Amino acid sequence: MSAAPITEADLQAYADGRLDAERRGEVEAWLAARPDEAERIDAYRRLGEELRGLYDPVLSEALPPALAGAALPLRRRWSRFAAVASWVALGAAVGAIGGWELRDSRTVAAPAADVGALMARRAAVAHVTYSPEVRHPVEVGADQEAHLVAWLSKRVGAPLRAPKLEAVGYSLVGGRLLPGDNGPVAHFMYQTNRGTRITLYVRTEIAGNRETAFRYAREGNVSVFYWVDRKLGYALSSADISKDDLLKVANAVYQQLNP
Amino acid sequence: MNEAQRLIELIPRLRRYARALVGDRASADDxxxxxxxxxxxxxxxxxRGTDLRAWLFTVMHNVHVNKVRSARATDPLEDEMPELAQRGAQGDALMVRDLERSIARLPAEQRAVLLLVTLEEMSYEQVARTLGIPIGTVMSxxxxxxxxxRALMLGQGAAAKLKVVK
Structure with missing residues (x-):
């Protein structure tokens, strides 16, 4: 059982925690016999922690307006996203102050590390992208609801339902398929008879999170309630109604999906 | 479309890397x-389908290299960069400023690799791809x-200690 010789690259990878268990054990045994090397590698590891401690707070800083506007060259081909970009960037800043403190207080500063918060942000982007659409708000309309639900269920890979929200004043407009970070996402749109719209974003494959309480995030002027229920993550977005009213709808959605 | 969203989501990470790369906030945001x-x-x-983050950091790397080149034609990247201006925005902790200063004193090419590995937690392969260098070069x-x-931090620690003793 002669292990391959320990190289400097192994030691670097060890400091980064990137060796598999077997190799890690070999490196540990090697270091155990070499206190000076062990101290050097441990110093590298600590420096990494200090670096992250020093710069991770940048992740949750408010974006300066100039930077939020840096998406403007999009104007021609991506006009819609220019607006969304500068706006979501600003929203992220607001969210950093407003929304985050409502979440459980983990020390992780990176929003990207939180699947739920990331989902809320994507849902907000989807909301501002599609809810103003006059001619093409959805891909499949409510007149083909059975087809819509079957299609989205098939593509998302989980049996979905479009909750009925007439009791809280909303009727289904229809839905569409969106690209998510982990595969297709279902997006349902509802509106009141006065045209106020809300959207429900449903994604799968939320590993490790069996269930969560409702959480609230604000992205720009979009309010989002999001939660995880078994393998599905839900985010309900609105730019037009109050947090309390949105919460009522979120409760209705939840009850519909968990009779 | 999806790329645009993801690109927007990567902005805070670009800022974090840029801050560590160039030192002060205004230049980093530029x-x-x-x-x-x-x-x-x-x-x-x-x-589509390739690593958007690596692509974006490659763009940043190229922009940065071009900026540095045009700003200081006399100072090749391989040489030790002079200490960058520090704003002390991160607070007054002496250690924090020491770390910022020490990072600024790393050769730019080494700094980039270290930051992509430790801050972005990119795999060594991703770093190689992002910077367009062989993986062996990444490791070295x-x-x-x-x-x-480590030496810079030790040196500063020693200097600080000496001062205290004196």
Whole structure:
């Protein structure tokens, strides 16, 4: 059982925690016999922690307006996203102050590390992208609801339902398929008879999170309630109604999906 | 469309990397802004399904290298960069400023590798792809960056101690 010789690259990878268990054990045994090397590698590891401690707070800083506007060259081909970009960037800043403190207080500063918060942000982007659409708000309309639900269920890979929200004043407009970070996402749109719209974003494959309480995030002027229920993550977005009213709808959605 | 969303989501990470790369906040945000503008223009060149983050950091790397080159034609990248201006925005902790200062004193090419590995937590392969260098070079720069940083921090610790004793 002669292990391959320990190289400097192994030691670097060890400091980064990137060796598999077997190799890690070999490196540990090697270091155990070499206190000076062990101290050097441990110093590298600590420096990494200090670096992250020093710069991770940048992740949750408010974006300066100039930077939020840096998406403007999009104007021609991506006009819609220019607006969304500068706006979501600003929203992220607001969210950093407003929304985050409502979440459980983990020390992780990176929003990207939180699947739920990331989902809320994507849902907000989807909301501002599609809810103003006059001619093409959805891909499949409510007149083909059975087809819509079957299609989205098939593509998302989980049996979905479009909750009925007439009791809280909303009727289904229809839905569409969106690209998510982990595969297709279902997006349902509802509106009141006065045209106020809300959207429900449903994604799968939320590993490790069996269930969560409702959480609230604000992205720009979009309010989002999001939660995880078994393998599905839900985010309900609105730019037009109050947090309390949105919460009522979120409760209705939840009850519909968990009779 | 999806790329645009993801690109927007990566902005805070670009800022974090840029801050560590160039030191002060204003220059870092200038770099991010230039990077974004370039990225938007070049987004059609991005190949769907490939690593968007690596692509974006490559754009930033190229923008940065060009900026440094045009700003200081006399000072090749391989040489030790002079200490960058520090604003002390991160607070008054002496150690924090020491670390910022020490990072600024790393050769730019080593600093980039160290930051992509430790801050972005990119795999060594991703770093190689992002910077367009062989993986062996990634490993040797990483090793040298860490050793130099450790020595700088030790040196400063020693200096600080001496001062206290005196």
């Amino acid at each position: 770099l991010v802004q230039d990077t974004l503008e370039r990225a938007w223009m070049k987004l059609h060149l991005y190949r 720069r990483l090793s040298r960056a860490r050793e130099k940083l």
